[in-house]
Amino acid sequence: MDTLAGMETRRVGRSGLRVSRLGLGTLTWGRDTDEHEAAELLRDFARAGGTLVETAATPAGESEELLGALLHEEVPRRDVVLALRVGARGTGRDRRPDGSRRTVLADLDLSLARLRTDHVDLLLLEGSGDAPVEEQLSALEEAVRSGRARYVGVAEHGAWQLARAAALAPAGTPLVAAQAELSLVARWADGDLLDAAEASGVGVLARSPLGGGVLTGKYRHALPADSRAASPHLVHVVQPHLDPSARGVVEAVCTAADGLERAPLAVALAWAADRPGVAAAVTGARTAAQLRLALTAADLRLPAQITAALDEVSTSRRDVGRPV
Template sequence: MRTRRVGASGLQVSQLGLGTLTWGRDTPVAEAKALVRRFHEAGGTLVDTAPAYGNGVAEKIIGQLIHTDLQRSDLVIATKGGFGVKDGRRVVDTSRSALLDDLAASLRRLHTDHVDLWQVHAWGEAPIEETLEALDHAVRAGMARYVGVSNYVGWQTARAATWQEAVPGRTPLVSSQVEYSLLARRSEIEVIPALRSLGMGLFPWSPLGRGVLTGKYRGGVTPRGSRGAADHFSWFVEPYLEDKSRAITDAVAKAAEGLDLLPHQVALLWVRDAPGVTAPLLGPRTVEQLDELLGLDDVSLPAQITAALDDVSGGPNVGRTSTP
């Protein structure tokens, strides 16, 4: 698998990342380990996780793997802090103490002394300078090599990155993680232009439109065992089952048929090669699903297909024609 540089930093990652959102709940431990092994065999390095994924189970699985099947240096481990679930409620706490406590706990579960990329999981109520000072501390202490943010909108991204640039010695933000797919192109308006201006990389999550772009929900049927059929995930999928999304999904399926590809391969290629993207984060639950997304290094969408998908999903991507 080819690698890409994360923004203007020196960090190199595989051009696809492996996400771990469902590990410990919908993805059993044995299957999760098999996913990492297969991803590594294919040349993948970037594994993205968080304390909230499986209530820490995802990090524990990675920690076990790097002491049994893999070497620590085989993976670029990205995790997050500042978000969790307590007593059934989602809690965002980006204070210095909460963030550093999260990181210390992550390192214990990962059985490592550092993560390659540490990200603030969401914008919180703590002063941004306090949040960012926690990132500085983590890098100075050797607990994290690089830092970034996740789920920040454009102005939040610009404010945080500019604060770090304002004084020599602060740690620059190298990346942002946001939702981006043919069904979710809002980040093209402000987030992606901001990242480009700031020299930051982009890790799109849900590049397959929360699974909808695979075509499994076409015809108005929700397959048994899918995320849309799960009580804890149906809310996540339902927003992309309306008429506009169906038209986009149909267009992806038609393109796939003409190119002799699978619909989810077309959807992934569109995101992978979109302007500003560093590495889409994949969320397969089985090795079979992962295999269908690997081996596409030498495959790209024809310009005419890309333009047609742009048009049906919201219009031209101005980043394709803008001056570098």
């Protein structure tokens, strides 16, 4: 392992790509996070040694437009490992995969224009849709061959889908990464997917490691007016993690945090970031204050007994979050 400005960097799978242990998700930028807050987020993340910054192709493209501007004005493009998800239609709960060659390459070209760059460092194919896997892989191969992407991977794939795609990928364009939801309240990937990724030489990027904010403890006693659960376009991210079994997990995280004298979200982030085979945990902080708290997890390694206790209390969540 290496460190950069205090943050560990890791190889993604068996590739030569290295990313910071914590990644920064930007999908709220331009909508819930304005340009001034986003600029502060990006600066603080880079100063802490963070390199992995993730966005996705969306119809409106607010996140990409804002991120593209900031990569010219605030943080040098060369200092960022830019990850882009493509291959889906719609937004929010209506988002559906479309892995056709037409959609993947059209998404990529539009996103590159919005991001004001000629390439992304990691291109992730989101879901699979009904396009043949060979067609999906040929689109990723074309992205690399043309110089528009340096590495490729997948997102929101099941274990068998990942294993099949990795086995069929051209030798010159192997899959190096798989992004999946992984947290103490959504542990479906903490098993077959991690096993499939390890066998395929693929590194996992843990999405939503805070369970949509539930693992921060903010929903223990009330529903904050400025929270994701109170937002019409984000409530679907949080709602699955507000049931009684999830509340037990949250209480255990808060107890561990008290014992370690850390914030609950730092404990939850450290747990997700250090699952075997995980290259980075990607957090979508919406404010600079949230990010500064998340960055306190950069140097946190959970004691083995706390990890074991959290594993045990969250066993009931092992099937939550599985892709449909």
